[in-house]
Amino acid sequence: MxxxxxxxxxxxxxxxxxxxxxxxxxxxxxxxxxxxxxxxxxxxxxxxxxxxxxxxxxxxxxxxxxxxxxxxxxxxxxxxxxxxxxxxxxxxxxxxxxxxxxxxxxxxxxGCIKARGGVYEVLAYAETLAKAAGLLRPGLSYAAFASDVFRDLFARHTVAVGSTGNLGFSVGVMGRALGFAVEVHMSHDAKAWKKQRLRELGARVVEHPGDYGLAVAAAREAFQDRSDAHFVDDEDSVDLxxxxxxxxxxxxxxxxxxxxxxxxxxxxxxxxxxxxxxxxxxxxxxxxxxxxxxxxxxxxxxxxxxxxxxxxxxxxxxxxxxxxxxxxxxxxxxxxxxxxxxxxxxxxxxxxxxxxxxxxxxxxxxxxxxxxxxxxxxxxxxxxxxxxxxxxxxxxxxxxxxxxxxxxxxxxxxxxxxxxxxxxxxxxx
Missing domain, CATH: 3.40.50.1100 (Rossmann fold)
Incomplete structure (x- = not known):
């Protein structure tokens, strides 16, 4: 650039x-x-x-x-x-x-703008995995991503993100709907209700003592070498x-x-x-x-x-x-x-x-x-x-x-x- x-x-x-x-x-x-x-x-x-x-x-x-x-x-x-x-x-x-x-x-x-980025990036990752696994074929309706064969693939992978709440929820909703494991890293002062709704989705919430930036940095480091995971980087993601x-x-x-x-x-x-x-x-x-x-x-x-x-x-x-x-x-x-x-x-x-x-x-x-x-x-x-x-x-x-x-x-x-x-x-x- x-x-x-x-x-x-x-x-x-x-x-x-x-x-x-x-x-x-x-x-x-x-x-x-x-x-x-x-x-x-x-x-x-x-x-x-x-x-x-x-x-x-x-x-x-x-x-x-x-x-x-x-x-x-x-x-x-x-x-x-x-x-x-x-x-x-x-x-x-x-x-x-x-x-x-x-x-x-x-x-x-x-119910928030973060769906436009968070949902999109989860979908992009799912498409990449499906293509690598040979599951995509000409004419396939992407409704098939909700089928068991696709969900079994996604269940072997984790989607992670650092968030104050709304991006994490957007990633969590889409990730869990497709069967991914989801891990959301949040600062200690993020809203308690936003953490709770993530847990209710089945996401793992990891709390950090510092602010949002430190939570993102910790999550980035934790997932940088994981071949079975994708980190949604709110600070540096082209897909977002x-x-x-x-x-x-x-x-x-x-x-x-x-x-x-x-x-x-x-x-x-x-x-x-x-x-x-x-x-x-x-x-x-x-x-x-x-x-x-x-x-x-x-x-x-x-x-x-x-x-x-x-x-x-x-x-x-x-x-x-x-x-x-x-x-x-x-x-x-x-x-x-x-x-x-x-x-x-x-x-x-x-x-x-x-x-x-x-x-x-x-x-x-x-x-x-x-x-x-x-x-x-x-x-x-x-x-x-x-x-x-x-x-x-x-x-x-x-x-x-x-x-x-x-x-x-x-x-x-x-x-x-x-x-x-x-x-x-x-x-x-």
Missing amino acids: TVNATLRGTSGEPPIPAPVRRAEPTVWRNPHRQDAASVLAASAFCEADMRQAEARWRRFDPLLAQLFDGTEDGRIDSPLLPVAPDLSRTLLGDAPGSVWVKADHDLPVT FLGYAAAALDLQRQLAEAGIAVDAAHPLYVYLPCGVGGAPGGVTFGLTLLFGDAVRPVFVEPVAAPCMLVQLASGLDRSVSVYEAGLDNRTAADGLAVASASLLVARTVGRLIDAVVTVPDADLFRWLKVLWSGAGMRLEPSAASGFAALNRFLAETPPADVVSATHVVWTTGGAHLPEAEFATALARA
């Missing part, structure tokens, strides 16, 4: 803005954004990679339709929903435009990245069906909650392949854990953590509580990101309650971050800069949030 290894501040400015270091809400306009054509020309990935990922998804449609309710056509996708006028006015303020929600908080199978990238094709189709133009005169702002970066990075890459400079990705991070902002502001020659910026990585948005961003993602899409917006936990809970009472959306705190970011981003953006814009908030989880957890989150608002 061809990258410029250093992204530094200009005019002698510190690379990480002082408000970010003080954990204050910030709208960081990416000074390193370049035109899409230049970035894509230098990328290790191309549109053919995304199209191949989409083709693999479609090969597995018969299997997913057979295994999971809510996927009658085999597609793991969510609706694109218009935001009601009153709520839209609250979000937009004085800015023109329209607001839509890509409702991955209610995604089939897992491309599984997420294919989601751009779903949004493209839905925008066209809604009659929404995306071009230079009608920019598309997409608000993407960011943890380690795989999901928002893949979506950003896919949308840029389809819409070029007309798409304006805005990443959203907690004030205590803005790992992608810190990485992009500091440079790409080495991994930089939020701890180095004096931040503690403590946030109620557990899915975004990540100290170090994926360098694979930062190097691939760092010059495509329009801005990074950091938001405090209080805003997450406030918007979670607004969206539940005003729109019936059941979100995790991290999934509400995009609304908080849109509101803050537009408050600091001249209306003339977003004339004729469409704003899409990509929600990321919430449908499977237990009642007690959701009630507690509402109470915190």
Whole structure:
């Protein structure tokens, strides 16, 4: 991959803005954004990679339709929903435009965006094993992957992952449905209910005393020499990245069906909650392949854990953590509580990101309650971050800069949030 290894501040400015270091809400306009054509020309990935990922998804449609309710056509996708006028006015303020929600908080199978990467990578591994075993033949329906002969093969293998919860659940659901042994490595402070639902699937949960990054590192080391296992590396997986990238094709189709133009005169702002970066990075890459400079990705991070902002502001020659910026990585948005961003993602899409917006936990809970009472959306705190970011981003953006814009908030989880957890989150608002 061809990258410029250093992204530094200009005019002698510190690379990480002082408000970010003080954990204050910030709208960081990416000074390193370049035109899409230049970035894509230098990328290790191309549109053919995304199209191949989409083709693999479609090969597995018969299997997913057979295994999971809510996927009658085999597609793991969510609706694109218009935001009601009153709520839209609250979000937009004085800015023109329209607001839509890509409702991955209610995604089939897992109720979170991580299915797009986690489920996909398990399917890719299963296909690789089946091909090596000589089980694939021309014309075979992939519904056969649920048969005993395939399950006997998969039962001899383990799928492992490090996760704060939702990626682990996505890997666990798909892995166990095919008969794999599943092992999920989690930090000690990951939500107890997310650990419990994994155990109920039959997955082995391994808890680590450190944060998410240490859990991932421990899992990576444990499985690096295992020929009978596959480690889903949230920090460095090409399959995860491309599984997420294919989601751009779903949004493209839905925008066209809604009659929404995306071009230079009608920019598309997409608000993407960011943890380690795989999901928002893949979506950003896919949308840029389809819409070029007309798409304006805005990443959203907690004030205590803005790992992608810190990485992009500091440079790409080495991994930089939020701890180095004096931040503690403590946030109620557990899915975004990540100290170090994926360098694979930062190097691939760092010059495509329009801005990074950091938001405090209080805003997450406030918007979670607004969206539940005003729109019936059941979100995790991290999934509400995009609304908080849109509101803050537009408050600091001249209306003339977003004339004729469409704003899409990509929600990321919430449908499977237990009642007690959701009630507690509402109470915190």
